[in-house]
Amino acid sequence: MEGQDNNYRVSPEGYYGTFGGAYVPEILHRCVEELRESYLRVIESEAFMQEFSTLLRDYAGRPSPLYHAARMSERYGCRLYLKREDLNHTGSHKINNALGQVLLARHMGRRRVIAETGAGQHGVAVATVCALMGMECMIYMGRTDTERQRANVEKIRMLGGEVTPVESGNMTLKDATNEAIRDWCRHPSDTYYVIGSTVGPHPYPDLVARLQSVIGREISWQLQEHEGRDRPDCLMACVGGGSNAAGTIYPFVDDERVRIVLAEAAGCGVESGRSAATLHLGLPGIIHGARTLVMQDNDGQIEEPYSISAGLDYPGIGPMHANLFARGRAEVVAVTDREAVEAAYELTRLEGIIPALESAHALGALGRLRFGPDELVVLTVSGRGDKDMETYLSAKP
Template identity: 45%
Template sequence: MKNTFNDAMPDQQGYFGEYGGSFIPEELQQVMDEIATAYDECRQEPGFITELARLYKHFVGRPSPIFHAQNLSQKYGADIYLKREDLNHTGAHKINHCLGEALLAKKLGKKKLIAETGAGQHGVALATAAALVGLECDIYMGAVDIAKEHPNVVRMHILGAKVISVNEGRQTLKEAVDAAFTAYLQDPHTQLYAIGSVVGPHPFPMMVRDFQSIIGNEARVQIQEMTGDLPDNLVACVGGGSNAMGLFSAFLDDKDVALYGVEPAGRSIEQPGEHAATLSLGEPGVMHGFKSYMLKDDAGEPQEVYSVASGLDYPSVGPQHAYLKDIGRANYVAIDDNEAIEAFFKLSRLEGIIPAIESSHALAYALKLAKQKPGSSILINLSGRGDKDIDFVVAQYGAQYGIEGQ
């Protein structure tokens, strides 16, 4: 299927409109050019395509199903569907691009994969892919997130990855990205920085989008088989934006399908440092090697950000999302911590599915949307499962939701 938006973008320099590009040192640019060339070769190489498809089917368990959430649909008055990326091996959508990046690193002759992680889902997925293809793996993770997402830290260790604690700043995702970039700059030749979202210098926003587009490509076929039509609305959470871009990518030319990216309003969207609503409140800027919307402090530097969801607290966003916002193709909204946690429990108790807190942001907005658009159809990307979050949720919110004695 031809897709005007994705076929035309990015351009040769990695721009989606005015966003994207590559703002990195010259030595690293040479390495990025090699990666871009190798990726362009790989995506046209039958052997690479066949191997990735084999792993998606037999290792990841794709296609992930779509589930009609009938209890939620009846309660909220719209047909609510879930794209079950939480059922993938490793528990989230991240494995989709991690396998692609690991195979690419192998083709390039790299010895090690390095990456940042917030909620730990990208870290677990990359550690899994590294083990599968026989590469070393270093994962940089903020100390706050290491404590908060302990089950995923244990998984990474079991898989053979080295988890490196980042203790600067707020000790969360942005600082983990800083540390991983610093490590990559020290040796860009024997290791590949497997960026965990549709962010970073070109070609990563394009490359991660392409690997994640399997979500939307599957969903487009599945939802038509189930309902006979395309969904009226798509909803996905947005931190860096990989799961949303993966779902949106197959529907960008369908003007009757409304797109909603859901950012974290955190504790207070009015207070700087207490949210991570980049597209809602940010402005264009450059960080981590690319141009996009960005939350800035008074000095023009990346603003401190916060979210109850460790995977969403990033002060920028993928450049294609910035472009989609500017042209009005996608709508970007915000959900606060309490709304996300409430949705976490609603899905758990009405449908028997425990979602990741990140995905709970998308669900929370979808339930609002259902009331605004009764009788419509809403497809949510359930990007991850909540196993990693249960200890934190019970400790922080258990009493509020009737879980006592933990």
């Protein structure tokens, strides 16, 4: 891409500006170092790239379509395209990362895979790939999320994965991640931890962003086919930990001509005390092995987040996104539960697409922005809404 190189990607030491790093207990130091020393050599090798690309095409169903949403375009006064990650195998962008990391685990000689999950899509994706590759699979999921995402729990079990409900904290994504890390500490030699988002100690944020960057690369050549140019004017995605957003923006992040808009979960309102708007509310701190923005009190204790969306219910943010926000490269819109649900119903009724609640937050940001009629806007629909139907019905506007 053209444009000035502003070095928004990770440094050799694992930092995005002042954010990132690897803050892990001694027992995991060797595991993280081995991964850091191995990941680029493996994922950039011809053998890995060939197998990964083949699986993305023949198993996951890539490329995912880039769809011109004509009625939504008229509604918001721009040329709006939707990147349809909801049409991937397992129903979201999570399959991209799961395929890549389980392949990496196999290259590193690991046979047991663990993962955390919130909305359940990462858990389903990891269990799917473990079934494909004959790997042992353990998924940690907060008790609250096992109840509101019951269908995904049963999918994981049907695929041969084991689900461990987590009872600590508010029993959501943060707590599932805590428990997965504890498992990793108990089994450092034979276990690979597949982190589902651009969070955690280096190299995970960079690894996940690279594996998900297939989204942005496809956007580039698909726009060339549709519009005769290889970049949008604006990219939009939801952020919890930030993996679909990272994949969407990765090829464009140093091109200042491309506007980046991230939508986070305001819950009941940013100042309501029931929110997951980390970029608005967070302060620098360490969570799950990385320095980033964290929702915390005056004593540095993590505050419990809240969102109607299980996948955005996280008190931190990926260090890549924290840096983009801190440096003014990304605009951030905090979208409430109500706005997200209304946006989901609007897309459903205008375009016949039922989005996941996570993606609905990105859709909910459209009304806060102003576009010109010729502006090319690409919004990533990171997952489909099947898993959220009970919530949509109970929260119907």
